[in-house]
Amino acid sequence: MQKLKANLIEHINSGFRDAVAKDYPNENRLDFYVNKQCIPSILTYAKDRLGYIHLSHIAIVDWLEEGEFELIYIIWSPEEKIKMFVRTRVERENPVMPNIDMIWRQANTYEREFREMYGIQFQGLEAPEEFILEDWQGPPPMRRDFDTEEYANETFFHRPGREDAGDVREEIIKRSREEIPDFAKKYSR
Amino acid sequence: MSYDKDSHKIFDFIQNWARKHSIWVLAYGTGCGAIEIPPTMTSRYDAERLGVRGAATPRQADVLLITGYLTTKTLKRVIRVYEQMQDPKYVIGFGSCTINGGMYYDSYNTIKVLDKYLPVDVYINGCMPRPEAVLAGFAKLQQLIAEGKANGAQKYKENLEWYRENQKRISPHWVMPEYNW
Numbered sequence: 001m002q003k004l005k006a007n008l009i010e011h012i013n014s015g016f017r018d019a020v021a022k023d024y025p026n027e028n029r030l031d032f033y034v035n036k037q038c039i040p041s042i043l044t045y046a047k048d049r050l051g052y053i054h055l056s057h058i059a060i061v062d063w064l065e066e067g068e069f070e071l072i073y074i075i076w077s078p079e080e081k082i083k084m085f086v087r088t089r090v091e092r093e094n095p096v097m098p099n100i101d102m103i104w105r106q107a108n109t110y111e112r113e114f115r116e117m118y119g120i121q122f123q124g125l126e127a128p129e130e131f132i133l134e135d136w137q138g139p140p141p142m143r144r145d146f147d148t149e150e151y152a153n154e155t156f157f158h159r160p161g162r163e164d165a166g167d168v169r170e171e172i173i174k175r176s177r178e179e180i181p182d183f184a185k186k187y188s189r
Numbered sequence: 190m191s192y193d194k195d196s197h198k199i200f201d202f203i204q205n206w207a208r209k210h211s212i213w214v215l216a217y218g219t220g221c222g223a224i225e226i227p228p229t230m231t232s233r234y235d236a237e238r239l240g241v242r243g244a245a246t247p248r249q250a251d252v253l254l255i256t257g258y259l260t261t262k263t264l265k266r267v268i269r270v271y272e273q274m275q276d277p278k279y280v281i282g283f284g285s286c287t288i289n290g291g292m293y294y295d296s297y298n299t300i301k302v303l304d305k306y307l308p309v310d311v312y313i314n315g316c317m318p319r320p321e322a323v324l325a326g327f328a329k330l331q332q333l334i335a336e337g338k339a340n341g342a343q344k345y346k347e348n349l350e351w352y353r354e355n356q357k358r359i360s361p362h363w364v365m366p367e368y369n370w
Contacts (some may be wrong), residue, residue, distance in 0.1 A: 133298070134262050135360045141297050149295035157302045157355070159289040 004080050005030050011050060016042055031085040036071075039088055040098050043073060047103060052077045052084055055104040060114060064144040067092045069118065073100075095120045117142035201337060208251070208277055209334040210240040212327060215250035217270060220257020222284045222317055229320040241327050247273040252330070255307075258286035258299045261359050264306060268356060271307055271345075272368045278342050279334075281326055282312040291316055305355045308341035 008030060009021045016038055022031040034042055046052040054076040061070040073086040090097055099122040101108040112131040114120045119140035133141070138151050173180060218226065229236045230243065244250035247270045259267060271280065282303045285291035290301030303309055310333060313326035333339040345352060349368060357363050 134265075135362050137361070138297070146297075148297045151297050152290075152295050152301070155297075155359075156290075156300055157305045158294075159302050161289075 001028060001082070004082060008050065008080075008082065008084070012042070012046075015045055028081055029083045029085065031087060033087050036088045036090050036097060039071075039073070039086065040100050040103065042086060043075065043100055043103050046075060046084060046086075050077065051079050054078065055107060056083070058107065058110040058114075060118060060120075062092075062118070062142075062144045063089075064092075069095055069120065071097065071114075090120070097122050099124045101125065116140065119143070205335050205337055209331040212239070212241045212252050212279075212330065213244040213250050214241060214252045214254050215247055215270065215274070216243045216245060217253070217267075218256045219259050219263050219267065220284070220286060222256030222286075225283075225317050225320060225323060226254070226256065229323045234320040234324060236324060236327065239324070239327055239331070247271075248275055250274055251277055251279060253278065253280045253307075254283055255280065255287050255303060255309075256283045258284075258291065258293050258296075259303065260298050261300065262298075264300055264356070265360050265365070268307065269365060272365075276342055277334075279310045279330060279339050280307050280341055281330060282309045283323070283326075284318060285314060285316045288312055288314065300359065306352060306359075308344045308352075310339045310341045 002025070005023060009023075012019050012021065012032060016034060018035055018038065019042065020033040022033070024030070032042070052075040056074040056076050057072075059072040059074065061072070063070060068089045068091055071088050071090065073088075075084050075086065076082075077084070095118075097111075097114075097120055099111065101111060101122075108125070108127060111120075111122045111125050112127045115122060115125065115127075116131045116133060116136075117140055130136075138155075139146055141148070141151075169180065169184075172178075214226075228234060230241075236242070241252075247253075251274075253267070253271055253274065255267065271278070280303075282288060286293055286299070287303040287309070290296070290299065293299045294301060300306060311326050311330045313322055315322050318326070330339060
């Protein structure tokens with residue numbers, strides 16, 4: 001497997017000099033950190049030449065503190081039995097990514113979800129505007145800076161709580177004459 | 190036939206007696222609460238001895254059981270189903286999600302208070318309510334019907350504008366047919 005991996009790194013680096021490889025020695029996994037412009041070409045190359053014909057997943061990480069999204073394309077070769085993680089970063093403000101649904105058609109679904117849930121635009125993506133959310137009026141909901149509680153308070157009605165709602169624990173202790181253990185005290189109201 | 194007060198009373202009594210013994214529940218589960226319905230219906234708790242049984246379509250059903258949380262998408266369908274049902278019709282809110290949001294109190298896509306959108310006759314508390322609680326809820330509904338107090342549909346008719354306003358807050362692009370009964 002190490003031989004296959006070394007071969008793979010050599011192949012990728014010969015075509016894409018910017019791609020930085022990261023190896024996980026005991027796993028059948030290999031990471032590449034690339035520019036976002038390289039994504040369609042590196043995926044096409046891997047699919048057509050290297051036998052990585054299966055797109056397992058497209059994952060996304062929201063690096064709020066760094067102001068970036070990280071997109072991870074996970075592809076799999078059934079012959080070499082190696083997972084290849086192609087990682088790229090895109091800025092959080094007005095993110096635009098190249099579209100890859102002409103390489104794998106199932107990527108279309110992922111891209112629609114990213115567009116709706118994270119607000120990432122994909123160049124030339126042909127799909128209806130709405131995917132899962134209907135009549136959505138707020139910001140993209142899966143971003144980390146989206147405050148769901150605040151949005152829910154603004155959008156929905158809430159039933160006010162009871163006036164006499166108290167801590168049940170104290171009542172139980174009065175009845176059973178036990179003491180609150182120290183670790184539980186911080187959960188008391 | 191004369192319509193004096195007493196004959197009305199007798200007529201209402203017979204009508205309510207018949208209604209309370211044939212509560213047909215629409216087979217429509219919205220949240221996780223629908224999993225408590227099969228044990229309620231089948232042999233151990235056997236809700237059919239109370240006249241509670243399933244109905245296939247909204248037009249045949251009397252009771253709309255909102256089993257658990259309602260997402261904003263499902264709410265539209267539920268309203269449509271409710272408006273298709275024919276009188277007499279009742280709504281039972283099932284589980285704490287319909288009462289105050291339950292564990293989804295801060296979720297961005299579930300409604301929290303059901304009775305702002307649909308007239309609820311009986312709430313069943315719990316997360317989940319056991320089949321005993323469901324049966325207690327049905328018994329309560331029967332009692333309300335017998336007393337003539339389960340008038341949610343009447344409330345909906347009279348306050349339709351207020352309900353519509355709340356419903357349109359959730360779904361601004363309203364494409365539903367007008368409610369005519």
